[in-house]
Each structure stands twice: as C-alpha cells, then as structure tokens.
Amino acid sequence: MIPPFLLLLGCQLAGEVLARVSQLPLPGPVIGMLLMLGLLVTSPRTEAMMRPVIAVFLANLSLLFVPAGAGVVAFLGQLRAEGLALAVTLVGSTVAALLAGAFAFLAVARLTGNRASE
Secondary structure (H helix, E strand, O other), X not given: OXXXXXXXXXXXXXXXXXXXHHOOOOOHHHHHHHHHHXXXXXXXXXXXXXXXXXXXXXXXHHHHHHHHHHXXXXXXXXXXXXXXXXXXXXXXXXHHHHHHHHHHHHHHHHHHOOHHHO
C-alpha cells in the first residue's frame, strides 16, 4: 500500500507546488486531483495499483468527517446564535441550485430540440 499512498501524496504535493508557483486560482489539492485523474486515465497500471487503496478509503470515508464534526462542536455558541440564519441560507441555496439546474436542463433541451424531456 505504500506506493499508492506515495503517489497520492506526490500528486497533492505537486498540485500545491503548481498552485503556489503559477498563482492559479485553484487550490493545490484540486490541481493534485486533476493530476491523479490524468494518471488514472492514461495509465491502466496506475489504476490497477490504486484500486485496492481507493476501496479502503471509500470503506472508511466516514472517518474523514470526524474533524468537521469536532469543528462544529468547537463553535456551538456561534451556531446557537446564528443557527436559524445558517439553516435558512442552506435550505435557500439548495433550492436555488436545484431550480437553476432544472432551468438549465430545460433550456438545453429546448436548444437541442429534445422535446421528449418536457
């Protein structure tokens, strides 16, 4: 499992270096993920090497959310004070995103002449 972990960390490090050197408006981990995607698409050997490690990551994905939960507990006072505003914002933005996606789908369907989706 060491070579796949080194490859993951290497891609993340390369992404961080590229983000800082080139002043791109993308975070380093995003650039690293794009590098990893490029490796996976171009090299079947890399995909075969990464598959078992990715399966372990996915099986234990819930553990990665523990720090976020601890962060929420650290700010419980602020959450109590602004909880209603946060809830309204979350629900409102979710509804707005769903509506924007639906309208975009309908616009593309009309432009392409695909009337079966209406």
